[in-house]
Amino acid sequence: MSQQVFVNLPSSDLERSKAFYTALGATINENFTDENAACIVFSDEIYFMVLTRQYLQTFTTKEVIDPATHAQTSIAFTRDSREDVDSTMSAGLAAGGSEPREPQDYGFMYSRDLEDPDGNILGFLYMAPEAAAKGPEAYLAENS
Structure with missing residues (x-):
């Protein structure tokens, strides 16, 4: 299983x-x-x-936080490309989500955050497969 x-x-x-x-x-x-x-x-x-x-x-028994004002978690999902990240974000924004900060582009990884209508934080990211395999420093050194 x-x-x-x-x-x-x-x-x-x-x-x-x-x-x-x-x-x-x-x-x-x-x-x-x-x-x-x-x-x-x-x-x-x-x-x-x-x-x-x-x-x-x-x-x-703990207090359930209000995700509109407090962050407890940020859940990230990978996507197959930068374009897939952007299209997922477009769908989420059109469905009532919000983008709490600017996209993050690290060269080896591109990510964007999306808050659902309650304020729960979802991240969507694309990482170059070579960076995932070798690590970001090695990837950036080879691709600079």
């Missing part, structure tokens, strides 16, 4: 969250979606459980 990743995120509006994430290309698993939670499927291995803040609070 392959390993799967489930990320739990707070939402103040499940319907808005479902529309946002499906605009990014995810699907909804209706078997695990109700008035408290939505199962967002990115792949056979990666899932977001977008939960109402009240429901997420039942999973912890």
Whole structure:
């Protein structure tokens, strides 16, 4: 059995969250979606459980932060090219997301951040395969 990743995120509006994430290309698993939670499927291995803040609070004794004002995590997804990063961002911005900072271009890696409508931070990045294999310093030394 392959390993799967489930990320739990707070939402103040499940319907808005479902529309946002499906605009990014995810699907909804209706078997695990109700008035408290939505199962967002990115792949056979990666899932977001977008939960109402009240429901997420039942999973912890810690305070559930408001992602509009506090950062707890930043979740990054790779893309196959810089153009794929930009097209994902365009879809996310059109679906109600926001871009909290300028794109980051390190030569070997290009990344952009997208906040969902609740303020949860998603990163989308492309890294040159050679940089991933050799490390950024070796890649930059060879390609300067």
